Amino acid sequence: MxxxxxxxxxxxxxxxxxxxxxxxxxxxxxxxxxxxxxxxxxxxxxxxxxxxxxxxxxxxxxxxxxxxxxxxxxxxxxxxxxxxxxxxxxxxxxxxxxxxxxxxxxxxxxxxxxxxxxxAALPQPGRRTTAVVPVWRRPWMVLGRDTFAGDVLARLGVDHVYAAHAERYPRVSRDDLLAAGPDLVVLPDEPYRFTADDGPEAFPGLPCALVSGRHLTWYGPSLAEAPRVLGRALRAARR
The missing domain is CATH 3.40.50.1980 (Nitrogenase molybdenum iron protein domain)
Incomplete structure (x- = not known):
């Protein structure tokens, strides 16, 4: 083959x-x-x-x-x-x-x-968190409805704000993202490579979780370690 x-x-x-x-x-x-x-x-x-x-x-x-x-x-x-x-x-x-x-x-x-x-063995999250999840910058784009990454986060206790949006990856202005009042901003390193110096500064006053895009968006062998890797990053940001 x-x-x-x-x-x-x-x-x-x-x-x-x-x-x-x-x-x-x-x-x-x-x-x-x-x-x-x-x-x-x-x-x-x-x-x-x-x-x-x-x-x-x-x-x-x-x-x-x-x-x-x-x-x-x-x-x-x-x-x-x-x-x-x-x-x-x-x-x-x-x-x-x-x-x-x-x-x-x-x-x-x-x-x-x-x-x-x-x-299957994941415990029920004790406290749920709301988040916006940008996947691109210039323009800002975020997770919307019906996405794999959104389902991953939901199973880890994170409800992203635009889950009911009509589009799967809507463009949303930074002002609107801030006005949504999330508990947390989740910034993956792909498809846009958000880093400590590129992303968090756009959301002053909000905790930001820099996460592995491979563990958030890939569906392959990385699935086995994704709950641990993502969970650690999310917990660190929420402290």
Missing amino acids: RVVSLVPSLTEAVAVTLPGALVGATDWCTHPAGLDVVRIGGTKNPKTERILSLAPDLVIANEEENRAPDLDALRAAGVDVLVTEVRSVPQAFGELERVLRACGAGSRPRWLDEAEETW
Whole structure:
């Protein structure tokens, strides 16, 4: 089986489960470390001719991260394309199993069982916190309705303010974000790379949690440690 992945989460999942199956991945596929495959461009601008030159048996993609015209072009060229939809933690587990089986896995990998067990064993949060969760700056964009990252946070006791917004990633002015009066601002390091010097200064007087974007937005092997890693960052910000 020759697989090209257009999604960093899925790249990591396939690479650790089926060593040797991946022949191509995006420039943003940074895990596992040292992954040695052909790079085929970005998630939004993959080089379709390079993908075709790899003669893949399967291309794995995601309805949010990848553009339909690129996937249609691959299908038109005769390539089998599997597209995932992941908007909640339980959905992530099901889609990961589907992808891995399509890539040739004969059984469910242990890491996936462990990740699911970790999330199932989470205690009910004692105190819930409201937050705004920017994912981009210039312009400000935040988590809105029906997102995987929003579901991750909700299971950790954090309710993001724009969860009922009509858009999934609405543009909201900084003034409106401040006026929303959240308990906390959650700043991941991807897709926009918020840092201690780039982000918190925009929200004076509000505690800011700088969190790992991989643990907040990726649905792969990182799911097993995400509750611990994110929980630690959130607790530190709320103190």
